[in-house]
Amino acid sequence: xxxxxxxxxxxxxxxxxxxxxxxxxLDFQATTMFWYRQFPKQSLMLMATSNEGSKATYEQGxxxxxxxxxxxSLTLSTLTVTSAHPExxxxxxxxxxxxxxxxxKLFFGSGTQLSVL
Amino acid sequence: xxxxxxxxxxxxxPEGENLVLNCSFTDSAIYNLQWFRQDPGKGLTSLLLIxxxxxxxxxxxxxxxxxxxSGRSTLYIxxxxxxxxxxxxxxxxxxxxxxxxxxxxxxxxxxx
Numbered sequence: 001x002x003x004x005x006x007x008x009x010x011x012x013x014x015x016x017x018x019x020x021x022x023x024x025x026l027d028f029q030a031t032t033m034f035w036y037r038q039f040p041k042q043s044l045m046l047m048a049t050s051n052e053g054s055k056a057t058y059e060q061g062x063x064x065x066x067x068x069x070x071x072x073s074l075t076l077s078t079l080t081v082t083s084a085h086p087e088x089x090x091x092x093x094x095x096x097x098x099x100x101x102x103x104x105k106l107f108f109g110s111g112t113q114l115s116v117l
Numbered sequence: 118x119x120x121x122x123x124x125x126x127x128x129x130x131p132e133g134e135n136l137v138l139n140c141s142f143t144d145s146a147i148y149n150l151q152w153f154r155q156d157p158g159k160g161l162t163s164l165l166l167i168x169x170x171x172x173x174x175x176x177x178x179x180x181x182x183x184x185x186x187s188g189r190s191t192l193y194i195x196x197x198x199x200x201x202x203x204x205x206x207x208x209x210x211x212x213x214x215x216x217x218x219x220x221x222x223x224x225x226x227x228x229x
């Protein structure tokens with residue numbers, strides 16, 4: 001089955017720093033990657049959709065200048081939380097699909113727990 | 118706007134019990150519904166996917182049903198085990214693009 005690798009699994013940083021999270025598809029070419037955020041005891045909420053080689057599409061209420069997404073290759077998408085603040089502390093997780101995907105199971109990365117002090 | 122609700126939010130049962138988790142969605146125009154398992158601080162593991170044309174899917178001790186017209190799905194877990202303790206999430210794909218709308222999950226505890 002499709003494997004999606006996400007790193008790091010946990011990050012603790014000081015307020016004002018930037019944090020980069022990587023999401024890699026290991027055995028398929030991911031033409032589209034999705035980034036979700038999950039606050040404690042809440043559901044996963046889609047933040048943005050990134051297509052290889054083009055700008056990401058952000059969901060309403062998600063600041064594109066705050067959460068920079070780069071999907072420069074068919075196997076790697078990165079999410080950078082710029083100038084992180086305590087309210088950005090959350091669980092971030094990605095999923096990916098390939099060119100032939102349609103109405104199938106989705107595979108997710110293992111997630112990144114971000115804690116901003 | 119699609120909304121997905123899961124009831125109950127938390128459930129505690131003794132080992133060996135059969136149990137049912139519920140998921141409802143407001144817009145019946147979906148392509149599929151997927152059930153996931155999430156362990157604390159971990160990613161998601163896909164358990165079952167039911168396409169809109171299907172009524173149920175089974176995998177081992179798990180059985181998921183879908184009633185699209187009424188906007189409901191259930192996940193049935195037979196002979197529960199302590200290892201089943203986790204949060205169970207249901208999610209719907211309304212656009213066949215891979216974008217999922219999740220419920221808030223049911224946290225299950227199975228006591229030995």
